[in-house]
Amino acid sequence: MRTRSLTASLGLWTFAIGLAGALAGALAGCRSLPPSKPESQWTIEEARGAEVYRQKCANCHYPTTTRGLHGPGLQALTKLKAMPSGAPPTDERLTQVILHGRQMMPATQLTSEQLDDLLAYLHSL
Ligand code: HEC
Known part of the structure; x- marks a missing residue:
């Protein structure tokens, strides 16, 4: 009897783990994002x-x-409809x-050229 209920509960666990895996997979699928532009294709501005990003943003993002x-x-x-705050x-x-x-998030001081470059890079992500 004992062995039998053990087998039954093991079976249930295997089922539950399988189900959790399938759910996680489905969720990950929903959240898949458009791909970033590869570094090899960056324009000079994006590079x-x-x-700028490495120096000013990468510590936090x-x-x-x-x-x-x-x-x-x-x-x-x-490429998303809204940022985490909900703003476009x-x-x-x-x-x-x-x-x-x-x-x-602290303010970052940038020259207008650095800002333009940074925006171009953010669009490539
Ligand atoms: C010291 C850490 C820090 C640095 C440096 C930093 N951020 Fe942030 N950033 C944050 C935090 C924390 C938030 C979340 C703020 C909030 O509560 O909405 C945030 C939010 C954001 C958001 C989302 C805004 C929204 O409306 O949802 C963007 C975009 C962003 N940061 C871009 C940048 C960029 C680009 C840089 C570099 C110039 C940068 N951050 C530098 C900490 C940082």
Whole structure:
């Protein structure tokens, strides 16, 4: 009897784990994002923007995922309908957030050239 109920509960577990795996897979599928532009295809502007990003943003934001670090990951940021705050990812809004900060995010000082490069890079993510 004992062996039998053990087998039964093991079977149930295997089923539950399989189900969880299938669900996780389905969820991951829903969240798949448009791909980023590969580094080998960056324009000069995008490459300069990537350098600005490394210096000013990378400590707090991953560029290759939406998973959070100190702030949200920025992959596909400009291809989504809304940023984490709910605001649309327009250049105006991005400029505002970058230059003036937002809640826990500090303001970043950039020249207008650095800002243009950075925006070009953000569009490539
Ligand atoms: C010290 C950490 C830090 C740095 C440096 C930083 N951020 Fe952030 N960022 C945050 C945090 C925290 C948030 C979430 C703010 C909030 O509560 O909405 C955020 C939010 C954002 C958002 C989402 C805004 C929204 O409306 O949802 C964008 C876009 C962003 N940051 C871009 C940048 C860029 C580009 C840089 C580099 C110029 C940068 N951040 C530098 C911490 C940082």
